[in-house]
Amino acid sequence: MRYILSILLLLTLLTVTTTADAGYRDIFGKEFLTKPWAGGLVEESVCIECHTSDIIKPEFRDIPQEWKKSWHYHNDVSCENCHGGDPEDAEMAMSPERGFIGTPKYSEVPEVCGKCHIGILKNYLESGHGKALKASKTGPNCVTCHGSHNIQKASIKIINESRCSKCHSYERAKIMKQALFLTEKKIREIDNDLKKLRSEGVFTDEEDRSLFRTHVEYRTLFHTVNVGLVKKSTDKFAKKLGLIEEKIDKTFKELEFRKNFSAFLMMVFAGLGIVIFLLARTYKD
């Protein structure tokens, strides 16, 4: 009887399966197990759709891939943030009415980047680099040093002989790199410590923000290309970074305490277990 019941149960399920409407399966397949899990919430923009299809010129098809490797991608900065337009409406995506500017003119690049990097724009425009661009329209702009779509997290490595000597001798740039070196090293160390803390399950949002703010302020200053000013400000930044370091050290100590405390509890229960085990044996005897 029980076998018949089991077979009947399975048969019923199979019958329902084969006669069920196919539509919901597709919806489920889309919503579950394959991306995107959140349905319409994370649909790709129409910019990506076109720029990965055959309708676009081959030289523009690599752009989405390059962007996906960039620091901008990791920080939710998308096509429309720089180029304007409407990423949700295919017909109006490239309409000037929706703010589409396409590829900005060479001399307008700093204005485009400066929409977000406000402080850097100000210092850049006051610097030799900015003045050169203004005067000749061909001086270095943001893209000259940072690239365009595959923009990586900026580091001191950007200042190098091959890049700088395209326009001028490396000597002054080298002095600037030396002035930046210690502070940049400290920033890198703190960044690594924060990564370590995150890997140990600590939420470092506040410290991340402090470091980010200090870092941005420092980088902004650097865009003046004024070695004297950078050297003068180094102590101020060292103090700010020191405060973050202090907090990090405190957290590391706290983690050490937690480890010791739970290890102590583990030993207590291990000891207790052994005592009970021996006591149980005594009773048996």
Added chain:
Amino acid sequence: MWQRIKNGLEVRIGLEDLINTKLKNYTVPRNTNIFYTLGGVALVAFIIQAISGFFLLIYYVPHSEHAFRSVQYIMTVAPFGWLFRLMHVVGSNLLVAVIFLHMLSVFFMGSYKKPRELTWIVGWLMLLVTLTFCLSGYLLPWSQLSYWTTTVVTAMPTAFPYVGDYIANLLRGGEFVSGITLNRFFALHVAFLPPLLVGLMVIHVFLIRRIGLSSPPFDESAEEARPWTEYRHVSYPNGNSFYPYFVLKELYMVALYLVVMFFVITFLPTLFLPEASNIPANPLRTPAYIKPQWYFLAPYQMLKLIPNKFLGISMQIALIGTFLLWPFFDTKKERNILKRPLLLATFTASLLLWVVLTMWGRSS
């Protein structure tokens, strides 16, 4: 002082008689093994979850705007909040492992057979309630991990035709996982499931005490072989006293459970808290790699492998139903699984399949 309290209780409730009848004279089979203690260990584990959960509840804010921050407050500012949270997180995983082991040993020793069918069913219901506890608790920290895992799991009912969407929407309180889902899961976790579980626990313990503990099937002389045509309490006149023998055995297994728990907290504190659990929920960003908890990996992988999702989910429900009602399918009197090669082979194959699917789900 102590003697006065004892005397006071003796006069009022007959303390000594209670201890003698319920603990000292209550006997268990002489050959009980450590697997017999797993039920008791699970009970203590539940109590630890309740106590640690209570402390978390003091600081936790069940609102999508504040939930993540409140959990971080517990981890960094609240005195020993980190300890209670880690105990709760690690404890929930260990608890599921203990229940799995308990059920496996009950199955292996054929302890679900007549007259203990009800005990088995109630135990299974308790496992389902525990898994619902885990699922609802998982969303509460409102992290990327909890948000997206809940998105995946609450999408599962959509495999059903006609009512699937309704069930999913009912769980989520809308099209997507949102603050409403958080409120629903929170209410489920702290108000609905605890009394339900306690109720089932009371019935489970009552049934065990009323019927009597089963003996391991490998020693046939231990339990009376008389046919079960009317109620009788299974007793073991030559057995060991529940107290102190069995209680001490239980206690050192509880100590072992706590050692394992604190070992994980000391040396592997992020074992159940990967990086995505430390990032606030962001409905606009799907994490690249996210997986359900280890105990849901096998059904998750099974669903991935079966092309027809409705068939996949129906098979899982059929499997749950089969295991739930297993004592009524397997009515053979022989309790020793070693004497039933077909059942032993099926049992081993199912267990291996579960392990393989879990490993596969983890690595794929």
